[in-house]
Amino acid sequence: MNTKKTSSIARVIRANRFAKECCEMVLECPGIAASAKPGQFVQMKAWEGFQPLLRRPISIAGVVDRSSLLLWIRIVGPGSRLITSKLPGDEIELIGPLGNGFEPPDKNEKVWMVAGTLGAAPLRFYSQLYGAGADCRFFYGGAASCDMEVVEDAEICKMNVCATTEDGSAGQKGLVTDILKPALDESPPDRIITCGPKGMMKAVAALSAAAGTKCDVSLDCFMACGFGACMGCAVPILDDGGKRYLHACSDGPVFDSAVIDWEAL
Ligand SMILES: Cc1cc2nc3c(=O)[nH]c(=O)nc-3n(C[C@H](O)[C@H](O)[C@H](O)COP(=O)(O)OP(=O)(O)OC[C@H]3O[C@@H](n4cnc5c(N)ncnc54)[C@H](O)[C@@H]3O)c2cc1C
Ligand code: FES
Secondary structure, eight states: OOOOOEEEEEEEEEEEEETTTEEEEEEEOHHHHHHOOTTOEEEEEOSSTTSSOSOEEEEOOEEETTTEEEEEEEOOSHHHHHHHTOOTTOEEEEEEEESOOOOOOOTTOOEEEEEEGGGHHHHHHHHHHHOOOTTOEEEEEESSGGGGGGGGSHHHHTSEEEEEETTSSSSEESOHHHHHHHHHHHOOOSEEEEESOHHHHHHHHHHHHHHTOEEEEEOOOOOSSSSSSSSTTEEEEOOTTSOEEEETTTTOSEEEGGGBOTTTO
């Protein structure tokens, strides 16, 4: 699904704080918005010079008014802090859309989504573009009630949302896999698509395999160049001939969970 990537200057339309230490940004960028697919990402640079050195990869959470990108960004370090400090009217450099993205649903295919906090971003875009609709179940895991703003998003609310928090301050207390397992035991879907912390996706992959359900994971691993020119994003995969590696940035970030060597990742 690789599409033509472009380097663009995007104008900030909106930048609002939401959830815990997160920012929702809308960036006007018609070239990337026109061709972006769910699961693809952009490499962002919002600073002069080489501090930080590397662009930062961020998933596309949706398209607004056909010409702008919606992004959900957690502030964790210098790159995300500089990006989210931009105000309406400011400009940010983007390269994208990058990566393969999720396969669209087949006719009548039943797809469920499983997200951990901002891993919801590419799944939200999937729902927006392919109309996952009311039959689609959206399993969501956060740490506490402050993570719940994600599932109040209008696009995500169109789905049948089941949420957990680790501290029990909203939704069911526990992990998202605690509610996924009984649902899979009852009536598994054709496919699960998932994005979130590595441990969560590893557990979702194992539950899906046990249920005989295909599972596509979007890996959020460290990246450098973002388009296959270095080995900054090596993903160990299982192969009949022994171990080998794929690039998360250009072969992924979406992989069939059955090909990943989860023990080595
Ligand atoms: C394909 C892809 C899509 C992504 N989509 C989003 C998104 O939609 N929203 C979002 O908030 N973040 C997303 N990320 C993660 C985001 O790129 C990192 O959080 C960001 O690069 C951190 O940069 P920084 O300079 O702020 O922090 P750094 O100083 O680089 O890192 C701060 C802390 O975050 C950890 N970290 C850095 N990069 C990652 C990473 N890729 N995965 C896990 N931990 C990391 C570091 O180990 C460190 O502990 C995505 C990553 C990938 C590869
Ligand atoms: S980040 Fe350079 S090859 Fe993937």
